Amino acid sequence: MRVLVTGAASGLGAALSDAFEARGDEVLRTDVVAESGFEMLAGARSSTTEGTSVVEEGEERARLETTRPTMKLDVTSDEDWAAARGWVEQEWGGLDVLVNNAGVAGGGRLDVATLDEWQWITEINLFGAVRGTRTFVPMFKSQRSGHIVNIASLAGLVHPAGMASYNAVKAAVVALSETTGHELASYDVRCSVVCPSYFRTNLIDGMRGSDEALGAVIGQLIESSPFSAADIAAAVLEGMERGEDVIIPDEAAREAWKLKQNDRRGYDAVMRKQAARLDRMG
Structure with a gap:
């Protein structure tokens, strides 16, 4: 299969790219970083939009690794998206899977987060x-095949205090995904949305926001998670194979979603306890 992954230089995007490649798929890894910023394999590397050649360090330094295509793609840029489509058309003649993974961390209590922060996270994540x-919808319609995978978050289904902007954009991604699936079903094009809970990733490194207390809480949750990006990526591919429209890839996320569905009073009590803790932190 031919797969395009955004935000693929690190974190879940890199793990998803690795997982697709491990099963034999062709992957175009894209990210807002320049091509030379991709850290896909250990060793020295040179990179262009046509591929990345990697020479391992050590005794096998002279061995050339398999060429892997990478491309700069800022998901807020219409020009970058047009260039990605052009590359796909020229090099592959079509696309089987689009993974909208690129995203940023943010949030903050309603009276702390600024409107600039709201606009920043909305522009990127939604x-x-x-x-x-x-x-890529016109291409998928023309092919009468394809699969769009949108990486949302458990925050798209469960909405903790202090994260209004993040919750709102991830809930919007869930809604976008459901609508996309309905609209494109007659063209045999699928859409899945992925809603993981916290997992170990570098997402917190780029977190932006005025609410320092929230940043501290999120950082602790990410660092203490038992799940790695590779764990989530493996579960995503399994969910795709099962034909799931909503992929909830880890047990913590499934339990939180189940609580909200089955015990709303208990769910609200948990959420409000978390809100009170955040206020105590300042």
Whole structure:
């Protein structure tokens, strides 16, 4: 299969790219970083939009690794999306899977987070997926095949205090995904949305926001998670194989979603306890 992954230089994007390649798929790894910023394999590397050649260090330094295509793609840029579509058309002649993974961490209590922070996270986390979807839907319709995978979050289903902007954009990605699946079903194009809980990743490194207390809490949750990006990636591919429209890839996320569905009073009590703890932190 031919797969395009956004935000693929690190974290879940890199893990998903590795997982697709491990099963024999062709993957175009894209990210807002310049091509030379991709850290896909250990060793020295040179990179262009046509591929990345990797020479391992040590005794096998002279051995050339398999070429892997990478491309700069800022998901907020219409020009970058058009360039990605052009590359796919020229090099592959079509696309089987689009993974809208690129995203940023943010949030903050309602009276702390600024409107600039709201606009920043919305432009990347929501409109990044919208732009990617709009870019490739005509191709998928023409092919009468394809699969769009949008990486949302458990925050798209369960909404903790202090995270209004993040919750809102991830809930919007869930809604976008459901709508996409309905709209494209007659063209045999699928759409799945992925809603993981906290897992170990570098997402917190780029977190932006005025609410320092929230940042501390999120950082602790990520660091203490038993799940790695590779764990989540493996579960995503399994969910795709099972034909799931909503992929909840880890047990913690499934338990939280189950609590909200089956015991709303208990769920609200947990959420409000967390809100009170955040207020105590300042």
